[in-house]
Each structure stands twice: as C-alpha cells, then as structure tokens.
Amino acid sequence: MSTIKKDKGLDNTLKVLKQGYLYTSNQRKRLNTDVFETRAIGGNRFVVLNGKEGAELFYDNDRIQREGMLPKRLVNTLFGKGAIHTIDGKKHIDRKALFMSLMTEGNLQYVRELTRNYWLANTQRMENMDQVNIYRESVVLLTRVGTRWAGVQAPEEEIERIATDMDIMIDSFKAIGTAFKGYKSSKDARRRVEDWLEDQIIQTRKGKIHPPEGTALYELSHWEDYKGNPMDSRTCAIDLMNTFRPLIAINRFVAFGMLAMYENPTTVEKIKTEPDYAYKFAQEVRRFYPFVPFLPGMAKEDIQFKGHDIEKGTRLVLDVYGTLHDENAWENPNEFRPERFENWDGSPFDLIPQGGGDYWTNHRCAGEWITIIIMEETMKYFASRISFDVPEQDLTVNLNSIPGYINSGFIIENVREKVNRK
Numbered sequence: 001m002s003t004i005k006k007d008k009g010l011d012n013t014l015k016v017l018k019q020g021y022l023y024t025s026n027q028r029k030r031l032n033t034d035v036f037e038t039r040a041i042g043g044n045r046f047v048v049l050n051g052k053e054g055a056e057l058f059y060d061n062d063r064i065q066r067e068g069m070l071p072k073r074l075v076n077t078l079f080g081k082g083a084i085h086t087i088d089g090k091k092h093i094d095r096k097a098l099f100m101s102l103m104t105e106g107n108l109q110y111v112r113e114l115t116r117n118y119w120l121a122n123t124q125r126m127e128n129m130d131q132v133n134i135y136r137e138s139v140v141l142l143t144r145v146g147t148r149w150a151g152v153q154a155p156e157e158e159i160e161r162i163a164t165d166m167d168i169m170i171d172s173f174k175a176i177g178t179a180f181k182g183y184k185s186s187k188d189a190r191r192r193v194e195d196w197l198e199d200q201i202i203q204t205r206k207g208k209i210h211p212p213e214g215t216a217l218y219e220l221s222h223w224e225d226y227k228g229n230p231m232d233s234r235t236c237a238i239d240l241m242n243t244f245r246p247l248i249a250i251n252r253f254v255a256f257g258m259l260a261m262y263e264n265p266t267t268v269e270k271i272k273t274e275p276d277y278a279y280k281f282a283q284e285v286r287r288f289y290p291f292v293p294f295l296p297g298m299a300k301e302d303i304q305f306k307g308h309d310i311e312k313g314t315r316l317v318l319d320v321y322g323t324l325h326d327e328n329a330w331e332n333p334n335e336f337r338p339e340r341f342e343n344w345d346g347s348p349f350d351l352i353p354q355g356g357g358d359y360w361t362n363h364r365c366a367g368e369w370i371t372i373i374i375m376e377e378t379m380k381y382f383a384s385r386i387s388f389d390v391p392e393q394d395l396t397v398n399l400n401s402i403p404g405y406i407n408s409g410f411i412i413e414n415v416r417e418k419v420n421r422k
C-alpha cells in the first residue's frame with residue numbers, strides 16, 4: 001500500500017477558494033496522483049476522490065457515511081436543518097421514497113408543460129424590455145414554474161421577492177469554510193421562506209387550503225414516516241422547499257445553456273430539428289459547466305482504494321467537477337460536444353453534476369429528470385420560438401470562483417417572437 005500524497009499546508013481553504021473548480025485537478029497534476037489529501041475548513045484532513053471509481057466508493061452506503069458531514073453554514077442556509085440531505089440510513093430511505101413518489105409521469109409532463117407555457121407567455125414581456133438578463137429572468141420564471149408545480153400558493157406580487165430569497169440561499173454555497181458576509185441575509189431569506197411554507201402546511205393539515213393530491217405540498221403535508229409519525233411542520237416546510245428551491249436553481253444551467261448555444265452556433269439548428277438533440281445538449285450543459293464543486297463524506301471503516309489505505313473516520317470529498325472533466329471517463333472533456341451522449345452507457349458514476357449512485361437509496365438528486373426536462377424545453381424555446389441579439393458583454397465563466405457564473409449573467413436584446421403564420 002502506498003501513502004497518499006499531500007497538498008501541504010495547515011489549512012488550504014483559501015487556496016481552494018482562489019483556484020476554485022480547478023484546485024483539485026491542479027493538485028492531481030502537480031502531485032502526479034489520482035488520490036490526494038489536503039487540509040481545509042479549520043485544518044480538517046480530507047482525502048479527495050475523483051472519477052468513476054471514486055464515485056462508486058463514495059456512493060457505497062456500507063462504507064461511506066454522509067450524515068453530519070455537510071458544513072454547518074450550508075445546512076443553515078442552503079438545505080435547512082433536518083433536511084433530507086442531512087440524514088442517513090433507514091430514515092433517509094423512508095423519506096427519500098416520498099420525494100421519489102413525486103416524480104410520476106403526470107408530474108414530469110406537467111413541469112414540461114409549465115416550462116413551455118410560461119416561457120411562451122413571457123415573450124411579450126421580454127419583447128418590451130431593452131435588455132433581458134437571462135440569469136435573472138429565468139430565476140423569476142422558474143419561481144413561477146416551481147411554486148405552481150409544488151402546489152404552493154405564491155401571489156403574483158410576491159414572486160420577485162421569493163425568487164430573490166431563493167437566489168440568495170442558492171448562492172450561499174460560496175460559504176464553504178469561510179467567513180461569508182452574506183450569511184445573515186441568507187439565513188433571513190431562509191426564515192422568511194420557511195415561515196411562508198410552514199403556514200401553508202398547517203393550513204393544508206387543517207383542511208383550510210386544498211392543494212391537489214400528487215403535489216409536493218399535499219404529499220409532504222399528509223406523509224407519515226415508517227413509524228406512523230408526520231413530519232413536524234417546520235421540517236416539513238424545509239423539505240417542501242427542497243422540492244422547488246433547486247428547481248429555481250436551474251436558472252444557472254439556463255444561462256450556461258444560452259452561452260453554449262451562442263458559442264456553438266451549429267447546436268441551435270440541431271436543437272430545432274433533431275428529435276433528441278435538446279436532451280443531449282441539456283446533458284452536456286450539466287456536464288460541462290461549473291455548478292456543484294464537491295460533496296463531503298466520511299469512511300465508516302478502513303478502506304483500500306487504488307492501492308491506498310484510507311482509515312476509518314477519514315473525511316472524504318468527492319470531486320464532482322473533476323469527475324465531470326475526467327479524461328478517463330470523457331473523451332476531450334474540455335470540449336462542449338452534446339453528441340458524446342449518443343453512445344453514453346448511462347452510468348450512475350460518471351455524469352454526476354447532481355450526485356450519483358441510486359435515486360432511492362443514495363443521496364442522488366431527486367430532481368434530475370425535472371432538470372433535464374426544464375432544460376430541454378427552455379433551450380427549445382430560445383432556439384426556435386424567438387429571435388434575439390447578443391450585445392457585447394463580459395461572457396467570462398470564471399472557474400476560479402465558486403459558484404461558477406457568467407460574469408454578465410447572459411444578456412439578450414431585440415427579442416421578437418418567431419411565428420410561422422402561413
């Protein structure tokens with residue numbers, strides 16, 4: 001067994017934040033190794049796993065613990081206390097079945113229709129705007145889609161505020177291991193949204209409001225765990241939010257998708273004309289652009305991995321971005337090429353922008369199908385239903401900062417509807 005090579009330093013957090021999504025691949029190259037260790041977030045030792053084999057190990061529930069490993073600040077802002085993301089074992093599998101039960105054919109078809117219709121209905125508004133910032137426009141539009149899909153009552157005059165609160169929470173994953181000046185505003189946003197949703201859960205349980213069966217609001221309000229207990233109303237509000245806050249976060253992929261079409265103009269015609277192209281395009285956007293950087297876990301037992309000993313209790317990090325750009329898994333990983341998904345084998349361990357493994361037993365994202373559907377419909381809309389210009393702007397995607405952004409947000413102007421009236 002060989003020792004694991006180290007990135008020396010008592011605490012490399014600042015270096016991680018400075019090098020961003022490229023920190024792990026920089027270290028792998030520098031140290032000439034697949035697996036390395038580093039110290040970060042208060043000097044804690046982490047072993048960094050990468051690639052398909054790294055993901056396979058990370059999603060082995062017998063060997064890896066997830067509960068208790070997410071940074072506290074992220075739990076307080078992004079996920080919520082007691083959220084599905086923070087629990088393991090029987091309790092997790094029980095509650096995860098509730099989330100997965102929302103992914104019915106009917107609910108997936110509905111989110112497709114909502115996305116298509118809301119974009120169409122939004123055309124006139126965008127035509128009347130001097131410039132449209134796609135990042136901002138889609139966060140608001142997806143707030144409409146998400147609240148409607150979840151069966152939650154969101155008055156029109158509140159939509160902009162809810163969208164902003166969601167955006168603040170989603171952004172808070174920049175808080176990994178540092179003093180984060182947005183921490184308070186993020187916690188305030190969370191409190192406002194939790195209050196609003198808890199009220200609707202209480203009213204649903206009392207029979208004062210009547211969300212349709214099959215909606216997240218109805219199903220979470222009436223759900224009982226394997227011991228026959230309902231969720232307390234606050235935890236229920238937190239997990240209700242976990243069904244549509246991440247849906248709103250798809251706005252980041254929408255902005256990246258627009259950039260991908262702009263920089264690869266031949267894809268636009270293919271999205272319009274080739275039946276499966278929007279699907280392949282959506283998959284490639286999720287693979288190519290920076291969103292979730294890493295995921296944390298811990299070894300439950302002594303593990304041997306790629307010729308290294310990893311002791312029980314070792315903190316582990318799955319390098320999500322690195323795996324999505326791993327040369328062993330993806331040919332020319334730094335090229336944007338939707339065609340690569342023509343022959344993809346559907347492995348649960350290489351395309352992991354939303355986690356990997358099994359939906360029902362691992363922490364893999366419950367909303368992956370929704371994400372692909374929303375991306376397909378949104379990209380089809382922009383490719384075929386409107387014309388627009390892209391003015392000069394700063395389109396840099398800065399890989400050295402987490403989370404990844406297009407500096408300008410992606411701005412379009414002169415929006416016009418394309419209608420074939422013949």
Ligand code: HEM
Pocket residue numbers: 084085086096099242243244246247248249250251253291292295353354355356362363364365366367368370371
């Ligand atoms: C921008 C799109 C999205 C991204 C980047 C994303 C990313 C992720 C990631 C990285 C995880 C954790 C995987 C792990 O810990 O192993 C996760 C879990 C989760 N996601 Fe998503 N997600 C997205 C969209 C959605 C949507 C649309 C929903 C709506 C249902 C959703 C609901 C969830 C839930 C409930 C979990 C917790 C699963 C569990 O702990 O078992 N996500 N997501």
